[in-house]
Amino acid sequence: MKDLVPALQDAIRNAVRGLLADAPGDAALDPDSLDVPVQRVPLDKPGDYGSPVAFVLAKRLRRNPAELARAIAERLALPEGVDRVEVVGPYLNVFVDPGAFVRAVLRAPLQLPPNGRKVVIEHTSVNPNKEAHVGHLRNIVLGDALARIERAAGYEVEVQNYIDDTGRQAGETLFALDYYGASYPGTPKYDHWLGELYVRLGQAKEDDAEAIEAGVRTVMHRLERGELRSEVERIVRAQLETCFALGAEYDLLVWESDVVAAGFLQRGLEVLERLPSVTRPESGKYAGALVMDVSEFLPGLEESQVVLVRSDGNAMYVAKDIGYHLWKVGRLEGLRYAPFTQQPSGAMLWSSAPDGEASVPGRTFAHGDQAVNVIDARQSHPQTIVRTALQMTGGGKDEDSLHHLAYEVVTLEGQAMSGRKGVTLAIDTVIEEAVRRARAVVLEKQPDLESADEVARAVGVGALRFAMLKSEAKRVIDFRWEQALSLAGDSAPYVQYAHARACSILRAAAEAGIEAPAGADTPDADWRLLGPLEVAVARELARLPTVIAQAAQTDSPHVVAQYALDLATAWNAYYNHRDASGRPDTSVLRAEPGRREARAALVAGVRDALAQALVLLGIEAPERM
RNA sequence: GCGCCCGUAGCUCAGUCGGAUAGAGCGUUCGCCUCCGGAGCGAAAGGCCACAGGUUCGAAUCCUGUCGGGCGCACCA
Structure with a gap:
């Protein structure tokens, strides 16, 4: 059994094919292209998986759906792992064979095979002029998680961080x-210190607008x-420390000045100028400018x-x-590369x-x-x-070769942040507080833990990342x-704890x-001794590959975060389960031989699936906490 | 004005390529350590899924409109 769903x-499609052959009702109905919905059954309904496919057919064949469901069930050749099928009204409900199902799920890989395609993900791209704040936090964490997810979905991934080293912001700070x-006194952290100067300026x-404007222009030139370059590099290195503390890493920094020096601007314009929609009006509103008419596409x-x-x-x-x-x-070439840091x-x-070198x-x-x-999201138009x-x-090679993962703003206790005015909250500050709170809890719950500092960092940073990832990017976060630093409920520590358990x-x-x-290669295991409780957990486990594919396809890390919660919940419920007389009935160690294996x-x-889900979110999974 | 996004429990959010009685967390109330980790588990209470029409066997989900809220509409970046 590869994958049950x-x-x-396929089995249902075959049954439908047989049904149509015996009693042709609609010649235009092609079973091969029939979309067969299969879903997990709601709680308290009989079975494990179910399909409302009879509804779809009922319409086309003008027949009673319940009757059709029965007819399909009669012809259904049960795939491996399925124990029996029951018809519930118009629904086709499937009961899996617990042992075979659990075993098959445990044998499935935790990620998808390579698909031979490459995706270039750009994220972070913080202006090199001051410390990164909580708005950037969302960008870094989203981008980093997406990169991990795309990789697990089978893509080759390259993460780029664009350095706008010729912009006004960098100019002002320098x-x-x-x-x-000013000369740097060694404290606070370099980017924070520059941020203070920037706000002061x-x-x-x-009072001194003209002189400052002239000075900034000179610096920009x-x-x-x-x-x-070396002054900007110093800022970038300070900012990267923050990114590394969050667990984000990159493949390549792309400097705007290098992009321009490589001629991408000029060569890009040459490509554009060959388009009929790109013109240079001699009169009117746009006289003398080079403009592009996008009305055909937009x-x-x-x-x-x-x-x-x-x-x-x-x-x-x-x-x-x-x-x-x-x-x-891949439509232009010509950047040169050098190692930046390990x-x-x-x-x-x-x-x-x-x-640098032309090739590496x-x-x-x-x-x-x-x-x-x-x-x-405010950059959606450009x-x-x-x-x-x-x-x-x-x-590019893909039809739709540029995606924009647009995320909404992060406000601060209801207030808009402003780097210019200094109304911000630095990521470094938040990390420090998150780790401090986590450490207090670790010391309280596990006073003897040797790796307390390490765990506090994993838990604190994890909680922070999870808070940024658990809901959709298009939602405003206050x-x-x-x-953001909650260590209970729908949080990273909840998932981490389930893993540690x-x-x-x-x-x-x-x-x-x-x-x-x-x-699941255990000769001592007797799979026949598993039952519905194990199936409930395995049903969650089985979703992981689908979840990865969906998250990758829709650029939605929150899908993985929600899955991590679902899996942890299913596992916790299993762990705490009691029989009718109130006794725990899911113990591993106290179960009889065969069942316990x-x-x-x-x-x-x-454990592996929880760890994998956390890895995809860029969150560490300590073995003890 | 035009365009995009959002509106689901007191609060914060899942669920949205149509499917069975709409789910979590926080907060409130009540239970659970003779048992592998209580950062946990079970239960209760809390919903005209913004509103009004429409399509459909079936709508939180699709279509139209209305009302709220956010953002964008520079020869800025």
Whole structure:
């Protein structure tokens, strides 16, 4: 048995085929293209999986659905793992054979096979001018989780972090250093210290606007020529410390100044200028500018002309972005690369670099079949324009080669954050508080735990990440301490605890000589001794591959987070289950030989699936906590 | 004004390519350590799934409209 649900769908399709052959009712009805819904049955309904397929047929055949359900059931060749089928009104309900089902589920892999396609994910992309705040937190965590999920779904994944080193923000901060003649005193953390200067400069503009503006412009010109690269690098390194503390890592930093130097802007414009929709009006509103008409792809816009190059000759940001994306999908070449730093996992982080190598042995950057950008929902319009430009110029290998994972803002106790005004909450501050709270709980619950510091970090950071991931990206999050750092209920520690509990049981089992090797390969297990309680847990376990596929396909990490909660809940319910007389009836260690090995295998499956779900969310899974 | 997103329990949210009696967490109330980890489990209470029409055997889910709320609509980035 590979996977029960598809097998069941095939079996039903076959039964329908037989039914139609015997009693043709609708010649146009093709069983092969018949969509056979199969779902888990609601609680308190008989069976494990059910199908309302009879409804679909009833309409086409003009026959009674209950009657059809009976007819299908009669012809159904039960796939492996299915014990029997019962007809409940118009529904077809399937009872699995517990032993065969659990065993098959435990043998299934925890991720999908490679699909030979590559996705380039861009996330983080924090302006290199001050410390990252809680709004960026959502971006980093979403992007990092998505990268892990896409990888598990079989994609080759490359994570890029775009460094806007020629922008106004970086310019202002670096100018502030000169303006105040400041030298770094060693504390606070470098990016935080710069953030203070940046905010101070913003206030000083009220009195000294002209001089500051002139100074900032000079610095920006130097940035464009790459003269201040090492100053910016210093900021980037400080910001990366925060990302690493969250568990996020990258493959490549892409510097805007390198993108421009590589000619992607110019070459991208050349590609665009060949399009009939890209013109240079000689008169009217856009005289002298290079504009693109997107009305064919984006109907209904009030203003269908998008300015690519201003009449003063300066390129708009979207034009740079289009060039950058043409490179991402392999339509342009020419960046050079150098190693930037070794990350906590040991993996090398590369960077684009003016004096780097044209190629890196064993690696090919960019050339994505598709690209996903993790960017604020407020950027939806410009993102749509980049995607449209990509489509108009032939795009990447995938039909829909640019996705925008748009996430909503994070407000602070109901207030909008503002980096410029200094109304922010730094990620570093939040991590510190999260770990502090977690440590207090760890010391209370497990005073003897040797790895208390490590566990406190895993739990605190995990809780924070989970809070950012558990609901849909398009939902506004109001950051509140108690909620974001909760260690109970729908939280990372709930899942981590369930995992640690499974580990604990398996440790005890191993001491008692009960082994639970991978793949449910236990000769001592007697699978026939399993029942509905084990099936309930296995039914959750069986969903994991589907969950990964769905999360990857819809760029939705929250699907994995919700799954982790569901699995932990099912496992906790199993663990605590009692029989009619109130006695625990799911013990592994106290079960008779044969049953205990099979149960141990199930617990090992739960442990592995919980660990995998947490890995996909970028959350550590301690064995004790 | 036009466009996109949201509206589900007191609060925060799942469920939305149509399927059986709409589910969690927090909060409230009541139970559960002779038993592998109580950061847990069980139970109670709490819902015109914003509103009104429509499609359908069947709608929280699809369509239209209305009302609330958020965001976007620069020769800024």
